[in-house]
Amino acid sequence: MNTNDQEVRRDERTVELVYRTTTTDIAQALRARDSHTAAGRRRRWAYPLAGTFGIGIGVLVMVAGGGVADVPLMLVTIGMGLWGTALFGPRLQARAVRGMLEKSGETRAVVDGSGVLVVLDAFESRVGWAAQPRYVETDDAFVMLSDDKQAVSMTVLPKRGIRAPGDVDRLRAVLDAHLRRL
Template sequence: MDMKDGEAPPAAQAVELVYRTTTADIAQAIRVRDANTAAGRRRRWLFPLTGALALLLAVQAIAEEGRFGPRAAGFTAGAVVLWTFVLFGHRLQARAFAGLLEKAGETRTVVDGSGLVVRTAAAESRTGWSAQPTYAETRDAFVMLSDDKAAVCMTVLPKRGVQDPADVDRLRAVLDVNLRRL
């Protein structure tokens, strides 16, 4: 690779993103987190299984009582809540952030060899690579995750925020050098 004197290798060059974080970005990050943590994977099979069991118990209650009584209604309501969360949980959780995202406004993120700096209208934060040592790439974003059991901390970097399409490859290179890809 030919480099001019004093030019940093591509992986060390800073990449700037400018974007507004949306609830869709947050929902996507939550899906990535759930797919890559033990707690999330448990929820992916436990909620549907429990919902199906609740429906079976509702059918049993109807058979025993000969009508759709309070017991069957309770089991059915539980099943509906669990299945609603299975189907729409990521979006429902992301909607909880809508007010904060609106207040944050435009986000400017600079990613370089030392980590990232995120600036919004309301705050500025610096995150070193050790705080979120893993990342996953989706069609629309890069999602950085902390390494605690539930990956409580995460950062979503929407690809639409890059200034030049080539910056997506540069960003991926910086992340690959500093983080473990999931």
């Protein structure tokens, strides 16, 4: 992989990761994002609540009306769909990008004082600290998040991609120096 080394400020706080992004990485990042955004937290309770309401009303109408009609069946179906989205949404979203992840191949990320340089076979992208000023640490990754209400933009840095011993702590220190930890 080629990188524009002029953009990388190599010093004792530079951390390099090499990994293949997986659907598990994306699903965990989406769950972390949902835990730390107002929209994600609302979805966690609103979808099951609306789903339960839809199922309950649909079943009541079926029982009271004595049969399965289009509207009650639709309410039950929508309610089940909302429950499914609440339980499996991040996994389903991650599976939707599986083909793209497989084609992207190996990722090289260089984290330094100016931000994160992400290099894939087909492209490279520089993410400045201002673009994603927050981060979440999970057991398996660091997830950088944009500051908008839904944190639409995110960068996943899986810990398994860290190459040198002690670099997890160095990466955490760099992120703490430039981003707000959630």
